[in-house]
Amino acid sequence: MINEGDSSMTMFARFVLIFSLAVSPGHVQATEPQEISWDTLAPPATVIENPFENLTDDQMDSLRQILRFEARAERSDDAEARAEAQALRKQLAEDGLDVDGLFAARLAIMEEREAAATEVNEDLVGMSVRLPGYVLPLEFKGRKVVEFLLVPTVGACIHTPPPPANQIVHVVYPEGIEVSGLFTPVWITGTMVAQSSVQTVGYVDGQAPVSVSYSMQPLLVEDYSS
Incomplete structure (x- = not known):
């Protein structure tokens, strides 16, 4: 006959056995430091469409001039600068280009590059x-x-x-x-x-x-x- 004390010891032994099996060699190895390289610290690159790749040098220069003229017009209410910007916009529109869409894409690319330089690789955090x-x-x-x-x-x-x-x-x-x-x-x-x-x-x-x-x-x- 098994008395109450023996039963308690048997249950305790079973608990110890189950716990020891749960802590498997694979689980212990998971805590071992993983050797990493610097390129893994950056998050995975996000592919973003670059609409500027197919523009000519003249078209790129016109976009830069529009930015300068419009900034000048906004700062000093320069009518001549505003007219120059409008003329360049018209010229690019005739080439089939969406100037405002290109400027929006420019901002998105800048934000993506900034994020790529500052964001962490979440897979490494806590590792x-x-x-x-x-x-x-x-x-x-x-x-x-x-x-x-x-x-x-x-x-x-x-x-x-x-x-x-x-x-x-x-x-x-x-x-x-x-x-x-x-x-x-x-x-x-x-x-x-x-x-x-x-x-x-x-x-x-x-x-x-x-x-x-x-x-x-x-x-x-x-x-x-x-």
């Missing part, structure tokens, strides 16, 4: 990753860097213009790392976070704001040769 890059120091504690921007290329933000915001990671690492000047190559391991910010990068002769789309408080920062 444990391992990413290589170069350290651009923001803050030191003693001789160690405790806050920095991880950038994909040497010279980024200093000797060359900043990369797109979604090609920079703001890293806070209280443990700190020792660096040998600017752009020390490292591997960082941690969880990707979508966090827009503007960080101030110092130069010899001043400073400048840099837009960033990602942040990370890494579990590990290693020398790139590791």
Whole structure:
């Protein structure tokens, strides 16, 4: 006969067994950091129709002139500039072009390019990753860097213009790392976070704001040769 105590122990043993089976090797592996490259930080490209590809150089120049003339007419109520713009519009209409439609497409393309430079890849957000890059120091504690921007290329933000915001990671690492000047190559391991910010990068002769789309408080920062 099984007494009440034995029954309770049997139920507990079954619970432990079921729980251990649920935590399968595949589940454990899913938490392992995934090594990624910089191109995966940008969201998948959206294909947008570009109506300007088939325009002639003269037609493109006319569109630019219309923008200039109409801006001048709006600023100073310039009748001559307004007349020039209307004449160019008429000429392009005779070519079968919808000027207002082209200007609307221009704005859509500009917005799409801006989004492509700033939006994050949602598939990476919350994922444990391992990413290589170069350290651009923001803050030191003693001789160690405790806050920095991880950038994909040497010279980024200093000797060359900043990369797109979604090609920079703001890293806070209280443990700190020792660096040998600017752009020390490292591997960082941690969880990707979508966090827009503007960080101030110092130069010899001043400073400048840099837009960033990602942040990370890494579990590990290693020398790139590791």
